[in-house]
Amino acid sequence: MVELSINKIKVKAEDNMTILDAAKSVGISIPTLCHIKDLIPSGACRICSVEVEGFRNLVPACAYPVSEGMTVETNSARVRRARKTIVELLVENHPQDCLICVRNKNCELQNLAERYSLREHRFHGETKDHAVDISSPSLERDPAKCILCGRCVRVCNEVQKIGAIDFANRGFQSNVTTPYNKGINVSDCILCGQCILVCPTAALRERSAMKEVSSALESRNKYTIAQIAPAVRATLGEEYNLPLGTDVTGKLVTGLRRLGFKKVFDTNFAADLTIWEEANELIQRISNNEPLPMFTSCCPGWVKFIEHNYPDLLQYVSSCKSPHEMEGAIAKTYYAKKLGISPKDVFVVSVMPCTVKKFEASRPELNEHKLQDVDAVLTTRELVRFFEVAGIDFADLNDSEFDNPLGESTGAAAIFGTSGGVMEAALRNAYHTLTGEHLENMELNAIRGLEGVKETTIKIGELDVNVAVVNGIGNIRQILDDLRSGNSKYHFIEVMACPGGCINGGGQPIHQKTDKVVQRMRALYEIDKKMVKRRSYENESIKTLYKEYFVEPGSHVSHEVLHTHFHSRKS
Amino acid sequence: MHNHIFEQYTRNDKSSLIPLLQEVQAIYGYLPEDALKDVADYVGLPLSRVYGVATFYNQFRLSALGENVIRVCRGTACHVKNSANLLFALENTLNIKAGETTKDKKFTIELVNCIGACSIAPVITVNDEYYGRITTKDIPSIIKKYAAKPAKGVQPANVTEEVA
Numbered sequence: 001m002v003e004l005s006i007n008k009i010k011v012k013a014e015d016n017m018t019i020l021d022a023a024k025s026v027g028i029s030i031p032t033l034c035h036i037k038d039l040i041p042s043g044a045c046r047i048c049s050v051e052v053e054g055f056r057n058l059v060p061a062c063a064y065p066v067s068e069g070m071t072v073e074t075n076s077a078r079v080r081r082a083r084k085t086i087v088e089l090l091v092e093n094h095p096q097d098c099l100i101c102v103r104n105k106n107c108e109l110q111n112l113a114e115r116y117s118l119r120e121h122r123f124h125g126e127t128k129d130h131a132v133d134i135s136s137p138s139l140e141r142d143p144a145k146c147i148l149c150g151r152c153v154r155v156c157n158e159v160q161k162i163g164a165i166d167f168a169n170r171g172f173q174s175n176v177t178t179p180y181n182k183g184i185n186v187s188d189c190i191l192c193g194q195c196i197l198v199c200p201t202a203a204l205r206e207r208s209a210m211k212e213v214s215s216a217l218e219s220r221n222k223y224t225i226a227q228i229a230p231a232v233r234a235t236l237g238e239e240y241n242l243p244l245g246t247d248v249t250g251k252l253v254t255g256l257r258r259l260g261f262k263k264v265f266d267t268n269f270a271a272d273l274t275i276w277e278e279a280n281e282l283i284q285r286i287s288n289n290e291p292l293p294m295f296t297s298c299c300p301g302w303v304k305f306i307e308h309n310y311p312d313l314l315q316y317v318s319s320c321k322s323p324h325e326m327e328g329a330i331a332k333t334y335y336a337k338k339l340g341i342s343p344k345d346v347f348v349v350s351v352m353p354c355t356v357k358k359f360e361a362s363r364p365e366l367n368e369h370k371l372q373d374v375d376a377v378l379t380t381r382e383l384v385r386f387f388e389v390a391g392i393d394f395a396d397l398n399d400s401e402f403d404n405p406l407g408e409s410t411g412a413a414a415i416f417g418t419s420g421g422v423m424e425a426a427l428r429n430a431y432h433t434l435t436g437e438h439l440e441n442m443e444l445n446a447i448r449g450l451e452g453v454k455e456t457t458i459k460i461g462e463l464d465v466n467v468a469v470v471n472g473i474g475n476i477r478q479i480l481d482d483l484r485s486g487n488s489k490y491h492f493i494e495v496m497a498c499p500g501g502c503i504n505g506g507g508q509p510i511h512q513k514t515d516k517v518v519q520r521m522r523a524l525y526e527i528d529k530k531m532v533k534r535r536s537y538e539n540e541s542i543k544t545l546y547k548e549y550f551v552e553p554g555s556h557v558s559h560e561v562l563h564t565h566f567h568s569r570k571s
Numbered sequence: 572m573h574n575h576i577f578e579q580y581t582r583n584d585k586s587s588l589i590p591l592l593q594e595v596q597a598i599y600g601y602l603p604e605d606a607l608k609d610v611a612d613y614v615g616l617p618l619s620r621v622y623g624v625a626t627f628y629n630q631f632r633l634s635a636l637g638e639n640v641i642r643v644c645r646g647t648a649c650h651v652k653n654s655a656n657l658l659f660a661l662e663n664t665l666n667i668k669a670g671e672t673t674k675d676k677k678f679t680i681e682l683v684n685c686i687g688a689c690s691i692a693p694v695i696t697v698n699d700e701y702y703g704r705i706t707t708k709d710i711p712s713i714i715k716k717y718a719a720k721p722a723k724g725v726q727p728a729n730v731t732e733e734v735a
Contacts, residue, residue: 163617168626179622180604180633188617 004070011066019061019072020048030074031083031112033200034149035062037514039158045149047112049082050074058082084116090147092123094201101145101202106510108200109147130175135183137362138191138207138355141165143175146203152176152195159499161474162305164189176203186571188308190473192301192497193355193506206355206507209376210385216347216375217260223339224347226261227327227406228252230268231353231417231502232380234523238509238516239384240395245519247527250399255383255392256351257400266402267350268409270327271416271425273545274298275536277562278320278422279429280553282492286463291315293468293483293490296422298322300360301497303566305473310480311568319563321373323416324350324357325366327406328373329561334549335406343371350377353417353505356497365564379507408541411534414527419471419501420447420454421524423494427458427467428535435461442534448525450500450517453479455490467492472499573598573606583615588624592631601632637672637679639717644694646685654693658682660707661695664714677718 004011006023013022018041020030034045041063049058053071058079061072073079091113098104130143150167153176157163164187168177178187196204216222228249237246256264282294297303297318306313321329328350332343350357354377360366361374378386387394401407412428415421424444431439446456447467452475455468468490470476476495482488498504503520528534536542550558576594580587591614595606602625611621625631643658658680662668665678672679688694691703697717702709 157617157620163619166617166619166623168619168623170627177619179607179618187619 002066002068002070004066004068004072006072007074013066015065017066019050019052019059019064019066019070022066023050023061023072023074028074030061031115032062033108033112033147034151036151036154036198037512039154042150042154045086045147047083047086049079049086051076051079080116084118087112087116088118088122091118092121092125093127094147095127095144102205102208103202103510107202126172128172128175133178133183134207135185136189136191136207136359137185138358139184139189139193139196140205140207141177141184142203142205143177144203145201146176147201148174148176149200150176151198151200152204155194155198156189159472159474160190160192160194160497161477162188162190165195190301190304190308190497191356191359191506192473194498196355196506197504197508197510206379206382207358208382209358209378210382212376213349213378213386216349219347221345222347223263223336223341223345224261224349225263225265225331226256226259226349226351227265227267227270227324228256229324229350229352229354229417229502230271230414230421230524231505231508231520232351232383233527234417234503234520235353235508236380236384236394238511239381242395243519244513244516245523245526247523248394249527250401251394251397252351253400253402254397255387255394258392258397259386259390261349263403263406265327265331265406266409266413267324267327268413268416269402269406269539269541270323270330271413271422272409272536272539273326273330273542273562274320274323274416274422275412275425275429276542276546276553277326277558278318279426279433279536281318281320282426282430283433284554286491293488293493294318296320296426296492296494297566298416298422299356299496299502300354301356302473302476302495304356304359304569305476305497306480307566307569309477309570310484311570313480313483314566314568316483317566319559319565321366321562321564322357322360323413324352324377325360325373325564326562328361328375329366329368330406330545332368332371332373333561334545343368347375348373350374351380351383352377353380353502353508354498355379355506357507368561380509381507384509405541405544408539410536410539411528411531412536413539414531415524417502418448418521418524419496420444420449420469420494421501422496423447423467423469423492425536426492426494427460427465429537430465431458431460432535432537434463438535443525447494448521450521452499465492466490467494469494471496471501473497573609577609577613580613582613585614585616588614588616588621589628592621592625596631599635601635604633634672635676637676639677639697640679640681642681642683642686642696643669644684644686644688644692644696645682646689646692648689648692649685649694652693654695656707657693657695657705657710660710661714664710678714 011022030048033047034042043060043063048061050061051073052059133141233249237248253264295317297320328348331348332346336343336346358377361377366373412425428439428442447454447469452472457464457466466489500517504517591610611618669680669682686694694703
């Protein structure tokens with residue numbers, strides 16, 4: 001422990017703590033831009049500059065460790081002037097089209113301009129000019145809005161370990177871009193959108209599908225169906241200042257109906273169905289001595305990753321479509337037939353916590369007779385914008401129930417949105433199928449939580465099933481390398497590209513609150529806990545669905561509608 | 572053509588990135604995209620990082636040089652003597668920007684911070700020849716001289732036809 005003084009306040013801090021953290025512990029806020037918690041400081045932006053007695057220059061608080069007897073001033077005239085100048089220089093090389101910007105009122109640069117009272121233009125000069133990269137169906141890159149803080153580069157390189165974007169060129173020409181500035185869709189990018197979550201401005205943002213959805217809602221011929229992903233219900237409330245981890249399922253259903261959707265279904269229904277199919281596939285693989293481990297295929301970012309980087313291991317990935325694609329596929333086959341409407345007129349909109357789902361929905365192999373399974377994907381953030389336009393006071397809405405039959409779900413489906421959830425749900429089902437009994441301790445704490453790689457062994461009958469749960473695509477390479485060299489002990493591996501799973505997906509509300517992942521996880525486990533039925537095989541609607549349409553998991557029809565194939569994207 | 576250069580470097584050693592890029596450039600005169608991918612793969616860095624390094628340092632080029640390299644001095648003395656106008660004249664005549672190569676691969680324009688011949692400012696060089704105290708009026712005749720002349724080591728077009 002060391003003792004120092006910050007703004008004449010005595011502070012006790014641990015050794016190696018930064019000035020930034022020490023100041024925070026006594027309620028002194030120092031602005032940051034390039035800083036990302038838990039990553040090695042880069043000290044690039046200098047907005048956190050503070051004055052330290054005995055130092056000639058200002059010191060970056062995010063990168064400088066405290067020491068005994070240090071005297072720090074975070075609010076001197078010199079510090080304020082330096083910070084203000086940094087903000088002014090950034091703002092003058094920024095488009096300043098805040099009024100029509102997607103990050104208006106949620107922009108760190110805008111906040112800093114306000115915090116340091118920028119009221120005039122002191123600098124005039126050349127401003128950078130770059131084209132917007134709209135090559136991808138998921139992400140847009142607008143380098144003109146980039147302030148070169150490097151947070152996206154670091155998340156992509158150090159957390160996700162993809163490295164699709166990096167700094168290129170130098171001086172005034174510096175920008176964050178893909179190799180050869182070719183466009184994000186031809187890079188190794190898996191479109192997870194973690195870069196969007198850390199971007200302080202709108203330099204990185206989702207490709208909006210609001211126009212397509214609006215015109216479908218207005219069209220008289222379209223039978224519009226909305227479905228909601230498990231993770232969206234635990235996060236959307238944050239946009240309305242509800243506490244972290246508030247479950248807003250009922251309000252979401254009401255809100256979507258008010259927007260004009262004819263039916264509001266639950267992706268959780270298809271999550272239960274995925275479990276039926278996936279657990280069956282796993283059992284088939286084990287009993288037929290087929291290659292193991294089997295990887296889950298719910299996360300399109302993970303699928304895109306293995307297609308790019310380890311295409312030789314694609315045979316290990318489950319052939320199941322992801323839940324929202326299954327839901328779309330059923331809506332356009334079984335359900336359309338039941339209603340007696342043409343599948344052409346069905347328009348399925350998925351509300352997802354995810355940016356890759358937009359790319360996934362456009363994959364040519366995910367179709368029923370040349371009709372895409374899902375027609376449009378909205379992120380959590382885009383749905384909020386829809387509610388705003390429509391004048392829906394979300395926080396005051398009453399709760400409603402999902403439409404049936406594609407709305408019934410169990411607790412097992414609810415936890416799909418968090419890392420470890422798919423595995424837990426699948427094991428609850430596989431246990432029952434193989435032993436005919438219910439899994440007693442169905443809350444598998446070993447595979448819950450934030451750890452990057454979690455593993456456990458579960459005894460099903462005679463068989464010891466080794467499972468692993470990976471979240472954050474940066475943690476998967478070791479497991480794949482081991483598998484390649486023939487050293488994998490696992491039977492079943494769940495992979496989610498985003499750290500924490502879908503609750504921390506690239507389409508979720510943007511803010512830098514520290515315990516957001518933990519609170520959102522807790523919300524989903526609460527939903528599971530409150531459910532009477534917590535195992536996918538207890539879902540009555542799915543039993544009916546198999547009786548009326550698919551016969552049994554892994555049947556011919558189910559392969560046609562619910563399964564798919566993947567292909568190499570190695571360049 | 573560049574595979575042999577990897578032999579003397581350890582795989583996944585990030586510190587060999589710049590020497591490897593230099594060797595690639597020594598072979599081709601620039602950094603071809605395929606070679607850049609191979610280097611990235613060998614040192615274990617994402618292509619975006621390697622591209623970033625290649626575009627950061629002035630010593631690396633991402634496209635082949637033309638047969639004739641025109642270097643325009645933009646040092647202080649030449650700047651005072653209006654070298655900016657020489658550059659504009661060259662860019663307009665050849666219809667390329669500084670750093671680029673003409674479509675027929677005849678000319679490349681490069682900028683130099685100081686050639687070290689301030690006494691005859693403003694200076695441009697074409698290949699190894701110096702042109703000092705020139706004005707924009709001299710540009711067309713200089714370009715004409717090189718446009719007609721076949722570059723060193725390259726056979727004139729009619730001779731290659733006969734061989735073929």
